[in-house]
Amino acid sequence: MATPRLRFAPSPTGYLHVGGARTALFNWLYARKHGGVMLLRIEDTDKARSTDESTRAIFEGLNWLGLQWDEDVVHQGANLDRHRADAERMLANDTAYRCFCTQEELAERRAAAEANKDSFKYDRRCDRLSAADIAARLADNMPFTVRFRVSEGHTSWNDLVHDTISFPNKDIEDFIILRTDGTPIYNMAVVSDDIAMGITLVMRGDDHISNTPKQILLYRALGAELPQFAHLPMIHGLDGKKLSKRHGATAVGDYQHLGILPGAMLNFLALLGWAPGDDIELMTRDEMIALFDTKGLQKKAAIFDTKKLEWMNGQHLNLLPIDELMSRVTPALVASGHVSAEWLAGHSEWYLKLLELLKVRARTVDDIVQQAGPYLTESVVYDPDAVARQWKDRAFTETALAGVHEALSALPGWNATAMEEALRAVAERLGLGDKAGKIFQPLRVALTGSSASPGIFDVLELLGRERSLARLSSALHFIANTTT
Ligand code: GLU
Numbered sequence: 001m002a003t004p005r006l007r008f009a010p011s012p013t014g015y016l017h018v019g020g021a022r023t024a025l026f027n028w029l030y031a032r033k034h035g036g037v038m039l040l041r042i043e044d045t046d047k048a049r050s051t052d053e054s055t056r057a058i059f060e061g062l063n064w065l066g067l068q069w070d071e072d073v074v075h076q077g078a079n080l081d082r083h084r085a086d087a088e089r090m091l092a093n094d095t096a097y098r099c100f101c102t103q104e105e106l107a108e109r110r111a112a113a114e115a116n117k118d119s120f121k122y123d124r125r126c127d128r129l130s131a132a133d134i135a136a137r138l139a140d141n142m143p144f145t146v147r148f149r150v151s152e153g154h155t156s157w158n159d160l161v162h163d164t165i166s167f168p169n170k171d172i173e174d175f176i177i178l179r180t181d182g183t184p185i186y187n188m189a190v191v192s193d194d195i196a197m198g199i200t201l202v203m204r205g206d207d208h209i210s211n212t213p214k215q216i217l218l219y220r221a222l223g224a225e226l227p228q229f230a231h232l233p234m235i236h237g238l239d240g241k242k243l244s245k246r247h248g249a250t251a252v253g254d255y256q257h258l259g260i261l262p263g264a265m266l267n268f269l270a271l272l273g274w275a276p277g278d279d280i281e282l283m284t285r286d287e288m289i290a291l292f293d294t295k296g297l298q299k300k301a302a303i304f305d306t307k308k309l310e311w312m313n314g315q316h317l318n319l320l321p322i323d324e325l326m327s328r329v330t331p332a333l334v335a336s337g338h339v340s341a342e343w344l345a346g347h348s349e350w351y352l353k354l355l356e357l358l359k360v361r362a363r364t365v366d367d368i369v370q371q372a373g374p375y376l377t378e379s380v381v382y383d384p385d386a387v388a389r390q391w392k393d394r395a396f397t398e399t400a401l402a403g404v405h406e407a408l409s410a411l412p413g414w415n416a417t418a419m420e421e422a423l424r425a426v427a428e429r430l431g432l433g434d435k436a437g438k439i440f441q442p443l444r445v446a447l448t449g450s451s452a453s454p455g456i457f458d459v460l461e462l463l464g465r466e467r468s469l470a471r472l473s474s475a476l477h478f479i480a481n482t483t484t
Contacts, residue, residue: 004036005198008062008069009076009190011043012054015251016061018304019205019235019243022269026232027203028067029270029292039197040069044077045189061252065262066285074197076189083184086192086222087146087177095221096177098144099126100137121173122147146178148217155213160230160294161206167213175214187211191218199227206231230294233273236301243304259332259365260309264316268309272302282315314363325355332369338376354462357454371453375462379474380449390441390451391479398479400430400439401446405472414465416457446475 008024010016031038042058044050062069090096099122106122113120127149129137137144150173156166177188184192190211194202209231219226237247249255255265267283270276275298276283276291283291317325334341344351354375355368362368374380391397407422423443427436440456447459447468460468 002200004031004034004200005039006031006036006201006203007039007041007074007194007197007199008067009041009043009193009204010058011046011049012051012058013046013049014054015057015253017250018252018255018269018272019250020058021061021065021067021252021265022235022272023204023232024062024067025065025266025269026230026274026292026297029288030201030203030294031070032289033292036200037070038068039071039074039199041074041076041193041197043189044075045080045184045186047077050077057251057253061256064256065252065266074193076193079189079193079196080183082196083189083192084178084182086195087184087188090148090177090218090221091146093221094149096146096148097127097174098134098138099147099174099176100129100142100144101126102143124174127174143180145176145180147174148177148214148221150174150217155216157212157216157226157229160201160203160228161233161297162209162231162299165209165212167210169213169217172213172217177218187214187218191215191222191224194227195219195222195224201228201230203230203232206233230297233298234301235272235304238303238305240301240303247304248306255309260313261316261320261328263319264309264313267316268312272304273298282312284319310363314367317362317364317368318359322352322355325359326351328365329355329368329372332365333372333376336369336373338373350462353458357458357462360454361452374448374450374453378467380447380471382445382478383450386445386449386451390445394479396430397442398476400426400442401472401476401479403430404439404443405469405476408460408465408472409469414461416461419457419460443472447471 006027008020008027010020010024028038030036040062042050042055044055087096091098101122109123110120126144126147150169153169154166155169155172156164159165175187176185178184194215212229212231216226235243237243239247241247243250249258252265256262263285266285266288267281270283270288271281274292275296276288276293277296280291320328330341330344333339333344354372358368358371362371403426404423407426408419411418411422423439424434424436427433427439430439432438441451444453444456444459445451447453447456447463453459454462463471
């Protein structure tokens with residue numbers, strides 16, 4: 001089999017959209033899986049809408065995701081001469097013809113058809129011009145477009161996602177391939193480039209399905225071999241409507257700035273329209289490459305659920321080697337103002353333990369920073385919900401926390417086993433039997449300000465003796481001085 005050649009062909013008219021990134025990813029996965037080549041083509045022929053800034057955003061987004069392309073970037077706008085030459089080849093081999101109808105004439109005919117409730121289709125009048133007539137118009141320098149002559153029959157292909165797709169040619173008008181100024185129409189430029197780049201599989205969004213029959217006709221007219229086609233499903237928001245800014249961030253760069261890990265973003269994007277099978281969801285980049293198969297591509301629209309992305313991020317956060325996690329969390333912690341990089345470096349063992357414990361409950365780097373607060377500050381801020389729920393029975397809370405304070409102060413060492421024994425004895429004394437857990441929740445609020453944290457003995461160890469006892473005293477003081 002010839003080496004597969006694939007391409008991602010974004011138009012640089014905005015940021016890199018998550019849908020575009022998904023298309024890039026699937027092309028890249030296929031290329032990597034099959035020892036193929038992944039190309040990037042910037043479709044910048046629309047000069048009015050294309051900007052260098054969007055081209056840069058596309059490069060940045062792909063680089064952040066680690067979706068490398070293999071050869072020099074192709075800029076479609078640099079190939080206009082070839083696009084024109086290909087269209088002229090079609091004029092020469094008589095699969096296309098010159099059309100001298102002006103835009104105004106066409107608009108009039110369209111309006112007349114619409115007034116009669118007919119659908120408008122070019123009536124091919126210029127295809128019936130005699131050679132002498134054409135020569136006379138050319139001699140008069142009359143402007144013309146070049147139209148492709150659509151033959152009768154059907155145009156079909158075996159789509160890797162949708163199986164057979166077939167369009168009756170009668171529904172396709174003789175479409176323009178070159179404008180009067182000699183610039184190519186979109187489908188002409190795409191086909192000319194895909195042929196020149198040796199593309200063997202065109203994988204793109206299914207909003208392009210209606211372009212494909214026209215493109216196939218152009219391949220045939222140019223005597224080129226057809227690539228395979230795979231049209232990927234659209235991406236919808238949770239409400240079933242096409243994903244748009246209404247649903248939240250749609251730019252890849254936004255997720256980068258929200259602290260999403262590139263590996264999590266890739267994994268999440270991979271599941272938008274592809275099911276690896278066996279209920280597999282969590283995948284590293286290498287696992288995705290190994291599992292990727294166009295058979296798992298789906299027809300129905302994929303749903304973009306940011307909650308799932310957060311969950312996915314939490315899973316990937318846990319998979320990160322701890323030093324990599326550290327290098328992501330440290331700047332964020334320093335930026336939070338609670339701690340300096342030097343202090344963290346001087347307490348690396350303690351910091352490592354903190355990260356190991358916090359990462360389990362975190363979905364984002366920001367979550368870790370937030371959860372780390374109570375371990376880095378002198379005092380804690382009590383979450384009102386936690387206070388209302390866990391310190392509801394004030395008399396019990398006071399007795400329990402005072403008992404814990406006394407028992408822990410009396411300990412000669414500060415280790416989990418001794419602390420556990422001491423707290424179980426307090427529970428026993430309070431008549432809780434083996435329900436020592438009943439004092440752990442109020443204690444957790446006293447130590448961290450919230451009702452969720454790592455295991456209580458881990459918290460006590462991380463905080464150390466002095467700070468733990470001080471927090472118990474502060475909590476008792478707070479309870480004694482608050483009226484309910
Ligand atoms: N430039 C087109 C787009 O951004 C893609 C064209 C193609 O993949 O054939 O939608």
